[in-house]
Amino acid sequence: MTRVKLIDVARAAGVHPGTASRALNSDPDGRVSAETTRRVVETAKRLGYVPNSFARGLRTARSFVIGMIVPDVTNPLFPPMVRGAEQVLSQAGYTLVLTDTDNDEASERAQIERLRSRGTDGFLIATALWEDPLVEELGEVGVPAVLINRNTAVHRLPYVGCDERTGIEVSVDHLVGLGHREIVHLAGPQDTSTGRERASAFRHSLRVHELPVDPDQVLICSSYTEQAGVEATTRLLASGRPFTAIVAGNDLIALGALETLAAAGRHAPDDVSVVGFNDLPLVDKLTPSLTTVALPLREMGALAARILLAEIEDSDHFGPVAQSLLGVSLAVRGTSGPAPGR
């Protein structure tokens, strides 16, 4: 049951293996007659020929494999991006290899090393830190790669994200429109672009509305988790700072905040308003349902994949490094309401 190989096809079609190869790959300047091509293709199909990708890869140094690196597949933020990317890639004949790093830099390095030794053609990276030596290395070695969701300080690689700033701005607009004036921000980790951007956009939005901006109005969470949201909210309550609304760094932080507030006797939306970010599955079914910023995750994945493919296909395409931002939308739901006393 040894697999049928190129030489079998060639023999059956009465041509040289080299010719068969050109025929099957529709070699543009290999000059194979239409008749021969037809015959080879036909016998290949008849024999059920499947090319051996090791042999091909050895010669061409191309694998048609794309590696995607995410912090954690079980975080519902990532699967839709994976899905979008995979759809584009598999249609183009590529295979997506997914690995998660558990937010561990050593593990990330090992994964990338392994993938590179497998001849991976390019990378989709969702784990970038704001200052990330690993990613910069990749950029310098010239490995095709696209950042997704998180950017780095230096824009050496193409980036696909969403319009975080606007997301925060419409959140603040929404809250101000409801009469809130004491708004705080539970920011994500500041070693990620998302954490920094959202915090920066938050401060900017307050200024636009001519509201005062105090330093203690932005509390930094150590991670994008519910637990970190609980901690930050506990700090906020302990500080005694007055507030009627919270803009959370993401949905999980928002959940932590809601929980902590409820334990302190302050309930959304009557006593306090909370807005999240990401629109995770099921947050619309909570009671009250979570007001949050919805992201086009699948489109982000698809776009990143397309950019990566373009990067790979013409490697001499030293165009400007693209920074693409996709639009977001605010899903107004139950956790946001009029400011108390209005």
Next chain:
Amino acid sequence: MTRVKLIDVARAAGVHPGTASRALNSDPDGRVSAETTRRVVETAKRLGYVPNSFARGLRTARSFVIGMIVPDVTNPLFPPMVRGAEQVLSQAGYTLVLTDTDNDEASERAQIERLRSRGTDGFLIATALWEDPLVEELGEVGVPAVLINRNTAVHRLPYVGCDERTGIEVSVDHLVGLGHREIVHLAGPQDTSTGRERASAFRHSLRVHELPVDPDQVLICSSYTEQAGVEATTRLLASGRPFTAIVAGNDLIALGALETLAAAGRHAPDDVSVVGFNDLPLVDKLTPSLTTVALPLREMGALAARILLAEIEDSDHFGPVAQSLLGVSLAVRGTSGPAPGR
């Protein structure tokens, strides 16, 4: 920047490439002296040698790649299984390639074809149908593969799942203990093992409690989705059959049921009790929180990976095909309560 290859290492160490290969692979009967081995390994590290897996794969016909096939990565049921499998595999030096099929058989076939042409060493399959020609083919060709989460009618391949029957039984026990006697089951698709097992276990449990079992007590959902849950519940309400509790085929169906019931003015847990299956993230935060059966998803993935590796490592291991069931637990929460009128 051409990569350093075996011959470079060999030259630097003053040995023949063949010898270097044996030294680096600690060839058991290749008899390389300890001293030479040490020297080769040392220079390899110094030069930063990374073996080319194409060349290796071409020669050895091994890829150290495992393919995992799931219906849909964005279904939160699967990422934990992926995670568990990936952890085991990457520790053993394997890479996991994840693909989803979108529940489409043609796409599934294409994906498997592609992976096989890449020399994939084995498969983890979470998409099996109860009668699945595709899976049976794999079994016959002798490709190492392990089924996970869903089994097939014929047990030709190893299977790792969880103890569905007990999960349903404890659910029914719980409801009966609360005084419910009119219990219905919204079953999953009957072309999957999970759908069939759970329905069968449901009927069995009723008999154990000496409750009557009517055919109209089991309604079949067309898929494991919220939408299908809505439809089935609508049918149930229309049928006029009395009931005080529902055992749902999975959490999404349960959510659809809760929603439909609420729209009809029947609220959990006072008017009706609902139990789900899977314990998806956030279902514990709903109001009321969902009583459901929790599955050891990560462990399932890890175990399946271990079995697959064993299968691959000694291919002459024609032991009995393992059918492994992991234990489950009932998370009693807010949607289940005493039967009305008790």
Next chain:
DNA sequence: ACGCGTTGCACAACCGATTGCGCTTACCCT
């Protein structure tokens, strides 16, 4: 009819690591 340019295909080197085979060297035993 001759020369030149094309077209169509065969030839063989090559990608880089693995591995069966066989040669050399050192050592041991009688």
Next chain:
DNA sequence: AGGGTAAGCGCAATCGGTTGTGCAACGCGT
């Protein structure tokens, strides 16, 4: 001292496609 043994390593074939080069045949123009 000679023959035997085995350890240690080099040699070259091999995996299966891809691709630069060369050669034959054919068509066309003058």
